[in-house]
Amino acid sequence: xxxxxxxxxxxxxxxxxxxxxxxxxxxxxxxxxxxxxxxxxxxxxxxxxxxxxxxxxxxxxxxxxxxxxxxxxxxxxxxxxxx
Amino acid sequence: xxxxxxxxxxxxxxxxxxxxxxxxxxxxxxxxxxxxxxxxxxxxxxxxxxxxxxxxxxxxxxxxxxxxxxxxxxxxxxxxxxxxxxxxxxxxxxxxxxxxxxxxxxxxxxxxxxxxxxxxxxxxxxxxxxxxxxxxxxxxxxxxxxxxxxxxxxxxxxxxx
Numbered sequence: 001x002x003x004x005x006x007x008x009x010x011x012x013x014x015x016x017x018x019x020x021x022x023x024x025x026x027x028x029x030x031x032x033x034x035x036x037x038x039x040x041x042x043x044x045x046x047x048x049x050x051x052x053x054x055x056x057x058x059x060x061x062x063x064x065x066x067x068x069x070x071x072x073x074x075x076x077x078x079x080x081x082x083x
Numbered sequence: 084x085x086x087x088x089x090x091x092x093x094x095x096x097x098x099x100x101x102x103x104x105x106x107x108x109x110x111x112x113x114x115x116x117x118x119x120x121x122x123x124x125x126x127x128x129x130x131x132x133x134x135x136x137x138x139x140x141x142x143x144x145x146x147x148x149x150x151x152x153x154x155x156x157x158x159x160x161x162x163x164x165x166x167x168x169x170x171x172x173x174x175x176x177x178x179x180x181x182x183x184x185x186x187x188x189x190x191x192x193x194x195x196x197x198x199x200x201x202x203x204x205x206x207x208x209x210x211x212x213x214x215x216x217x218x219x220x221x222x223x224x225x226x227x228x229x230x231x232x233x234x235x236x237x238x239x240x241x242x243x244x
Contacts, residue, residue: 054215058210062194071107
């Protein structure tokens with residue numbers, strides 16, 4: 001899978017995350033539904049997640065993507081804190 | 084150790100709609116779904132869900148049943164619990180009850196199934212449970228509930244060698 005190609009959905013979700021998490025040091029969005037935009041895997045590393053429980057971190061991502069999530073069938077979230 | 088898998092079936096008033104490609108928005112627009120009760124008193128109401136999550140120390144909302152999960156992520160949750168020797172818990176099949184399916188998402192403010200509740204508290208979905216399993220947090224959380232993870236005994240055997 002080429003690194004340069006990104007689906008429109010991936011680009012849009014990445015953009016929203018960049019806006020809602022300006023402090024994020026790393027954001028990676030992968031369409032794991034074969035390009036259908038149905039399911040995404042999200043990796044995001046940010047200071048915003050420090051001192052928060054995993055479920056709270058994920059809630060923050062859910063909140064940020066509340067509009068986009070409406071048209072998805074599922075998503076996987078992996079949050080982390082910068083070292 | 085043979086455990087007893089207890090599943091509580093929630094049969095909604097509406098027949099299960101085998102609609103493929105359901106969106107996470109699950110618009111609770113009253114009659115659109117043709118579902119049974121709306122709002123207060125329905126199986127998806129806050130009170131009803133509250134009662135369900137407090138029913139047992141370990142409550143899981145999933146697709147299908149522990150004996151027959153109907154989704155990979157729900158299956159993952161069942162398998163992880165099984166690894167820890169947790170076979171006695173409450174499992175609710177949201178596919179059987181559209182009101183519950185939407186209600187549980189409203190309750191936890193979490194858009195996806197499965198959902199795992201420990202002692203009435205929402206812990207997360209499949210990814211979080213997997214993380215907890217891998218970093219040892221799950222063993223700790225189970226201990227707090229008075230449940231001894233089967234993996235602790237497995238580890239003991241290993242240390243002996």
